[in-house]
Structure formats: C-alpha cells, structure tokens
Amino acid sequence: MRVLLIKTSSMGDVIHTLPALTDAQAAIPGICFDWVVEESFSEIPLWHPAVAEVIPVAIRRWRKSPLKALRSGEWQRFKRRLKNHKYDLVIDAQGLLKSALLTRYAKAPVAGLDSDSAREPLASRLYDQRVNVPWGQHAVERVRQLFAQVLGYQVPAGTGQYGLNHAYLAGEQSAENYVVFLHGTTWVTKHWPELYWKRLAQLTVEQGVQVKLPWGNDAERARAERIADGIEGVQVLPRMPLAGMARILAGARACVAVDTGLGHLAAALDVPTISLFGPTNPGFTGAYGAVQIHLASDFPCAPCMSKTCKYQPTPADAKQFDLRQELPLCFTRLQPGRVMTQLEGLLLESVGTDGS
Numbered sequence: 026m027r028v029l030l031i032k033t034s035s036m037g038d039v040i041h042t043l044p045a046l047t048d049a050q051a052a053i054p055g056i057c058f059d060w061v062v063e064e065s066f067s068e069i070p071l072w073h074p075a076v077a078e079v080i081p082v083a084i085r086r087w088r089k090s091p092l093k094a095l096r097s098g099e100w101q102r103f104k105r106r107l108k109n110h111k112y113d114l115v116i117d118a119q120g121l122l123k124s125a126l127l128t129r130y131a132k133a134p135v136a137g138l139d140s141d142s143a144r145e146p147l148a149s150r151l152y153d154q155r156v157n158v159p160w161g162q163h164a165v166e167r168v169r170q171l172f173a174q175v176l177g178y179q180v181p182a183g184t185g186q187y188g189l190n191h192a193y194l195a196g197e198q199s200a201e202n203y204v205v206f207l208h209g210t211t212w213v214t215k216h217w218p219e220l221y222w223k224r225l226a227q228l229t230v231e232q233g234v235q236v237k238l239p240w241g242n243d244a245e246r247a248r249a250e251r252i253a254d255g256i257e258g259v260q261v262l263p264r265m266p267l268a269g270m271a272r273i274l275a276g277a278r279a280c281v282a283v284d285t286g287l288g289h290l291a292a293a294l295d296v297p298t299i300s301l302f303g304p305t306n307p308g309f310t311g312a313y314g315a316v317q318i319h320l321a322s323d324f325p326c327a328p329c330m331s332k333t334c335k336y337q338p339t340p341a342d343a344k345q346f347d348l349r350q351e352l353p354l355c356f357t358r359l360q361p362g363r364v365m366t367q368l369e370g371l372l373l374e375s376v377g378t379d380g381s
Contacts, residue, residue: 026056028176029107029131032118033082034063036286037310040293041164042118043073044185044313045172050075052178059110061127068267069290072189080106084123107131116175117152118168120144125151136175142167165313184314187293194268194294195275203235203260204368205274207282207291208252209245212332214304215284217359220350222252224361225281225368230258234278234372237262239270239287279371281364288312297371299364303355304329316374318367324355 028049032042039062049056057077060070064081071079082103095101112133117124120143128135128151139155140146149155156174158167165185173180208222226236236259238249246261253259262273267290274280274291280298282288284305291298292312299318300311306328307319321328326336334353342348346357 026053026113027077027111028056028058029110029112029115029128029133030058030060030118031115031124031127033061033084033124033127034066036066036069037289038119038164039063039066039069040187040286040289041310041313042168043069043187043189043293044165045118045168046073046075047186047188048169048178048181049172049176050188051181052173053176056176059112061107066267072194072271074188074190082127104130114175116172117148118171120148122148124148128152138171161309163308163313164310187314189293191275191294194271201235201276202233203237203277204229204372205237205239205277205280205291206252207280207285207287208238208248209241209287210283210285212284212304214329214332214334214353216353217283217301217303217356218351219248219251220347221356221359221361221364222248223256225364226252226256226259228361228365229368230256232369232372234258235260237273237277239273240264278375279368281368282312284310292317297375299367299371301356301359301364303327303353303359304331304334306330316371318371320359320364320367322355322358324358327355327358329355 032039058075059078059080060076061080061082062070064083067079067081070076107130112131115128115131115133115135117128117137120138122145125148134153136154137152139157140149142158143149156171158170169180169185206222210216229236238253239262240246240249249261253261274296275294277296280291280296282298282300284302288298288300289312292314295315297316298312302321304327307321311319336354338348342354351357
C-alpha cells in the first residue's frame, strides 16, 4: 500500500507526525509513504523507514514570488509529480485549506479531518473521507488517531514512538560533556529573556558542563554570541543542516529549549529536555516523548496564545523586574535558578544511565 501524506510545516508539526507512521507501519506490513513537505524540512521525513520518497514544496517562497514560481516551472513540476504517481490513498494531516488544495493533484481518494476537527473547517469539503478527532489532546495523539481511523487499525497503547534511525542520526559522538540551549523561536513572546539564558549558561559551566548554542539566522547568531560573551565553556556553533543539528542533539546530555521546532527534534531523539513555556500551552503542543520536562508559567495571563504581549506592567512589576531585560513578564515565573535545579536533576540521571 502506497500513501501520499500531506504535512508541509512547521518543523514541530512535521515531527509530531512521525509516531503515526510508526503505528501504521506496525499495523500494515509493507505500507509506505511519499511525503509532501516544505523544502526547509525535507530532511526530516527520510529519517523514518516508512517514508519512500519526499516531495518538497516551497509554498512559503512561492507565496512571496508567485510569478517567479510559475516562470521557473517549479509549480508545474510539482503538480506533474503528483499526477504521474499512483497512490492508494492521500492523507491530509495538516487540516488547512492550503494543504487540502494540494491533494487535488493526486489521483487517489483523499482522507482528512472533518469540519469539527480541522484547523480550517473549509478544508474538509475537499476530502472524500472525513474523520472526527477530538480537540483537547496533544497534537501527536490527534495525528495518530487520524491515521488509525483512516487506515483501519487501533491506536497502539502507550506513548507513540518516533521510529527514527538513531544510529544514522547520531553518527560518531565525541566524548564532550555538554548540553544544548535551544534559544531560537518564532514568536517574540515565546523568547525566554536573554538575561536568563546568560545566567543559566554561567550556572551550567560552573557545574563543569559545556554549553552549545545553535542558531538559524543572523538575529539568533547575534543572540548566541551575546549569551556566550565572556563565559568560557560556552560555544556558538556554526550554522548547519538539520542532520548536523540532529547529531549535536543526539550527543547532548540534556537540552533546554523554548517552544521551538528543535525542541521537538530533541524529544524525537529521546534527549532529556526542559522546555520553557510562557504564552503557549505545553499540553497541546509541548515536546512529546521520554524524559521531557515542561515548565509552564503560572503568570495570571498565561497561556495567552498570543504573538504579541498585551500585559501592561504595573508599578509593582517595575520595582521587582527589569522591564528592559525581563520581558515578557510571564517568564519571570521561570527564573534561571529554577531551571538549573531541573537541569541538575537531568544531568544526574544521565550519569546514572551511562555509568560515567
């Protein structure tokens, strides 16, 4: 059985889909998937043994220059690729109108979420088979239920398994003793204050553990350099592809992350990770897997799920906090000392696990 899967973005959403592939592969011998995914995440699906082929799309780039996409022939080649391959089924695991429209170019029945379950209810009108998957549960479990209903098996009990090829991703690991700080994220409101990152780096190095700081753009590189400045034992990594980043994560004793795609990658690699949540809700999209600690703010307005902080600091806030360096204030409930206590626990557990 060959299935076309539509799940284009984001990195976290793509990673959250992997356990459903593991379930399907165990339930239906010989099933394989071709996966339509944004070009920037095209490495990830190939890490799973159930994926036969990755079909990159560039919707984000094409939206910016639609005429260029047409003239270059990229769009036509993508449509031709879907039309010329025979599939038994198409699953839209995104539940958006843009993803549902992509299914129109494949010659096979299309399945997806019904109007009560999809993020954009209008998308469900383009499906031949519609299934109901209740909200109020983690995104990984919702995708697992979607696949199970569409393909006709029971969701396996217990935590879903990502099914990644760990030996390939880990590569040859050095004997370095380090943790990774995943400080980059998309929303301004999801950023843990830089001041806190620097203090946590100091505390970590004092424990004899190195800190590695990745980055993905110029702003993140500048932040990483500021965090590392003056602290021996903190390394700003070179820019690297996702596979290279996976190798760094796989060799880490632990990670500390904000709500970011790389935090989900760390979870998929079974790396002990502390994830920090201010405006977002870890219950629905938090890092999923073994040894994952979610520290969520209990600030009065959290989780607000807003990309813009609407909280107005009070005079008492101004006296207690540095309003230039400790914003958004929801993260003041997650001070570096509190995070370090949790990190020390993970580091002690890793010593007991590897016997070092």
